[in-house]
Amino acid sequence: MSEAVQHTELMLSDRLADFLRGMPKAELHIHIEGSLEPELIFQMAQRNGVSLPYASVEALRAAYAFTNLQSFLDIYYAGASVLLTEVDFFDMAWAYFLRARADNVIHAELFFDPQTHTMRGVPFAVVINGLHRAVERARQELGIRASLILCFLRHLSEDEALATLEEAKPYIGRFIGVGLDSGELGNPPEKFARVFAEARRLGLRIVAHAGEEGPPAYIWGALDVLGAERIDHGVQALKDPALVERLVREHIPLTVCPLSNIKLCVFPTLAQHNLRELLDRGLVATINSDDPAYFGGYINQNYLETFQALQLNLGHARRLAENSFVASFASAEEKCRDLERLVAYFDQTFAPA
Numbered sequence: 001m002s003e004a005v006q007h008t009e010l011m012l013s014d015r016l017a018d019f020l021r022g023m024p025k026a027e028l029h030i031h032i033e034g035s036l037e038p039e040l041i042f043q044m045a046q047r048n049g050v051s052l053p054y055a056s057v058e059a060l061r062a063a064y065a066f067t068n069l070q071s072f073l074d075i076y077y078a079g080a081s082v083l084l085t086e087v088d089f090f091d092m093a094w095a096y097f098l099r100a101r102a103d104n105v106i107h108a109e110l111f112f113d114p115q116t117h118t119m120r121g122v123p124f125a126v127v128i129n130g131l132h133r134a135v136e137r138a139r140q141e142l143g144i145r146a147s148l149i150l151c152f153l154r155h156l157s158e159d160e161a162l163a164t165l166e167e168a169k170p171y172i173g174r175f176i177g178v179g180l181d182s183g184e185l186g187n188p189p190e191k192f193a194r195v196f197a198e199a200r201r202l203g204l205r206i207v208a209h210a211g212e213e214g215p216p217a218y219i220w221g222a223l224d225v226l227g228a229e230r231i232d233h234g235v236q237a238l239k240d241p242a243l244v245e246r247l248v249r250e251h252i253p254l255t256v257c258p259l260s261n262i263k264l265c266v267f268p269t270l271a272q273h274n275l276r277e278l279l280d281r282g283l284v285a286t287i288n289s290d291d292p293a294y295f296g297g298y299i300n301q302n303y304l305e306t307f308q309a310l311q312l313n314l315g316h317a318r319r320l321a322e323n324s325f326v327a328s329f330a331s332a333e334e335k336c337r338d339l340e341r342l343v344a345y346f347d348q349t350f351a352p353a
């Protein structure tokens with residue numbers, strides 16, 4: 001076979017790429033602070049009089065060369081320092097929703113990190129009210145159903161997380177659940193047993209980052225100690241067959257973020273990512289963007305590059321989109337409607353001419 005023909009066969013077909021772009025999908029793992037593009041960071045810095053340690057948008061982008069999770073988090077928290085007013089939080093989330101609509105995201109669950117802001121003196125109300133306004137407007141104007149998940153920063157203490165949950169109580173109708181993010185290694189789920197117990201008592205949904213860089217034991221801890229209903233990342237699960245069996249048996253979804261895993265050196269290349277194997281083993285894996293402004297793309301870019309690198313097909317596309325709806329915290333009726341919409345999309349694309 002000639003090299004040219006081989007190359008063509010290895011390329012994602014235009015038809016599959018267009019199909020993936022147009023496919024209705026849910027996004028379940030997006031840190032809204034990680035959607036802050038350098039241009040918006042500079043705009044906000046200027047309007048808020050915040051000085052940045054970077055001379056230009058280009059210089060900031062050039063700093064996005066990460067070696068692990070912590071090297072990213074240092075820049076991510078610096079970027080978030082420009083967020084001061086309710087309008088800033090609204091603008092950030094609205095910019096994400098416009099991207100989400102372009103990628104045919106019809107349901108989104110957004111993580112936010114209140115401690116990153118309250119530590120700088122920004123009131124909790126400013127954060128949640130700005131985000132909530134964008135969520136409402138996305139529903140009205142873009143037809144995107146969205147909700148918020150409050151994440152505790154695991155490098156901070158549990159007492160600080162408890163204080164944050166206390167501060168959040170008056171706004172309990174504005175977020176649906178709690179999660180756990182930031183530096184994983186050395187900060188196991190067990191550290192946050194009490195605050196998650198309180199969140200469960202309040203009727204909040206529970207998720208946690210686990211098994212991104214950390215060992216399978218952290219995934220067990222997220223399930224058994226925190227009561228996680230979904231695991232964010234979870235790609236290290238394959239190291240533990242008993243854990244895989246449990247995740248499959250209990251239909252515990254994994255919100256996988258392929259481009260993030262490459263940028264943070266969890267896998268050396270996308271071709272070596274284990275997403276195909278996760279699906280083959282029967283895990284409810286989904287594709288998400290994590291921190292799209294930092295990791296090279298929004299959700300469709302994650303789909304396209306992963307399909308290309310792992311040579312995934314239409315069957316995988318259907319499974320991944322189905323998983324995204326099934327794994328969401330939408331109501332049973334909403335999930336049914338989302339799944340019907342997905343079926344209609346497949347039927348209409350492949351209807352006989």
Ligand code: HPA
Binds near residue numbers: 031183184260290291
């Ligand atoms: O990928 C992540 N992992 C942990 N914490 C985070 N906060 C933003 N993104 C991440």
Ligand SMILES: [Zn+2]
Binds near residue numbers: 029181232
């Ligand atoms: Zn994440």
